[in-house]
Amino acid sequence: MNIRIRQGAVALAVLATLAAVAGCAGTGAATVTSADYDKDAAAVMAASFREQGIVKTDRLTQDEVMVACSKFGHSLDDDLRERFQAAALAEVKWPSDGKYIGDWKEGEKIAQSGRGLTWSDKAGAANGGNCYNCHRITKKEISYGTIGPSLYQYGKVHGNTETTQKYVWAKIWNPNAYSACTNMPRFGTHGILDEKQIRHIVALLLDPKSPVNAE
Numbered sequence: 001m002n003i004r005i006r007q008g009a010v011a012l013a014v015l016a017t018l019a020a021v022a023g024c025a026g027t028g029a030a031t032v033t034s035a036d037y038d039k040d041a042a043a044v045m046a047a048s049f050r051e052q053g054i055v056k057t058d059r060l061t062q063d064e065v066m067v068a069c070s071k072f073g074h075s076l077d078d079d080l081r082e083r084f085q086a087a088a089l090a091e092v093k094w095p096s097d098g099k100y101i102g103d104w105k106e107g108e109k110i111a112q113s114g115r116g117l118t119w120s121d122k123a124g125a126a127n128g129g130n131c132y133n134c135h136r137i138t139k140k141e142i143s144y145g146t147i148g149p150s151l152y153q154y155g156k157v158h159g160n161t162e163t164t165q166k167y168v169w170a171k172i173w174n175p176n177a178y179s180a181c182t183n184m185p186r187f188g189t190h191g192i193l194d195e196k197q198i199r200h201i202v203a204l205l206l207d208p209k210s211p212v213n214a215e
Contacts, residue, residue, distance in 0.1 A: 053119035069181035081180040088176035092169070093188060095195055100165035100202050107204030108211070110197050111137055117192065127192050129201060134184070137204070138211040147183060155206040155213040168202050 042060075051057050065084050068076060113128025115121070132141055134148035158164050170177050173188030187193040193201070204210050 054121055054123050055117070055119040065176060065180065073181055076181055084180040085177055088174045088180075088186075088189075089170060089178075091189065092173045092177060093195070094166075094169065095199060100162070100169050100199060101207060102196065102199030102201075102203045104200070104203040104207040104210035104212075106197075107200035107202070108138070110193070110200055111204060112141075126194075126197070129187065129193060129197070131201070139215045140211060151205055151212065153213060155208060155210065158206075160206045160208065165202060165206060168205055169198060172198050172201060 045060055046057070049057055049060065062070065065088075068080060068084070110129045111131035114130035114133060116125065116127025121127075131137060131151075132144045134145040136144045136146070136150040136152050139152060167178075171184075172193070174186045175182045175184040176186065185192060188195075188198060205212055208214065
C-alpha cells in the first residue's frame with residue numbers, strides 16, 4: 001500500500017475510534033468493545049478510498065498474518081508464529097533456473113527506485129524495491145532509513161554460500177518466512193518484484209564486487 005494511503009487510513013481509524021469514545025462518554029450508552037471500534041474503523045476506511053488506475057481497494061483487506069500481527073505484534077503466540085513462518089517459507093518460489101545471483105548494478109538501480117504501485121503507474125510497469133527507504137546498503141548513499149537493519153558489508157559478514165543465497169532470496173520473496181510480524185514487504189508473494197529483479201538484489205547484497213562488500 002502506498003505510504004500516504006496507509007497514513008491516511010491510520011489517521012481515519014484513530015478519528016473513528018475517538019469519535020466512538022466521545023459519543024459513549026457523552027450519552028452514557030452501553031460499553032463499546034474493541035471489536036466495535038475495529039468494525040467502525042474498518043467501515044470508515046472502506047468508505048474513504050476509491051479504486052483508481054491499478055490501485056484497488058482490496059489493499060485494505062488484511063490477511064490472517066496481518067490481522068494477527070496487528071493485534072498481538074511481538075506478543076504473538078509462539079505456535080502461531082511458527083505456523084506463519086513455516087507457511088511463508090513453503091510458498092517461496094525459488095529461481096526457475098537455480099541461479100540466485102544476478103547483476104549487482106541492476107540491483108542497485110532497483111534498490112534506489114521507489115516507483116510503482118500507485119494509481120498513476122501503468123499495469124505491468126516494473127516496480128522499484130525502495131530498499132534504501134528502510135536500510136543502509138552502500139557507503140556512498142547517505143540518505144537511507146533505519147526501520148530495518150544495516151545491510152552494508154552484508155556479504156562480507158555472512159558469506160556468499162548457496163545457503164546464504166537461499167536465505168536472502170526467501171527473505172526478499174516473503175520475509176514472514178523468518179519473522180512472522182516483520183515490517184518488510186512481501187516482494188515476491190505480492191508480485192512487487194519479479195524473479196529477475198530479486199536475483200539482482202541478491203547480487204547487490206552478496207556479490208564481492210558490489211559496493212556493499214567491496215568498499
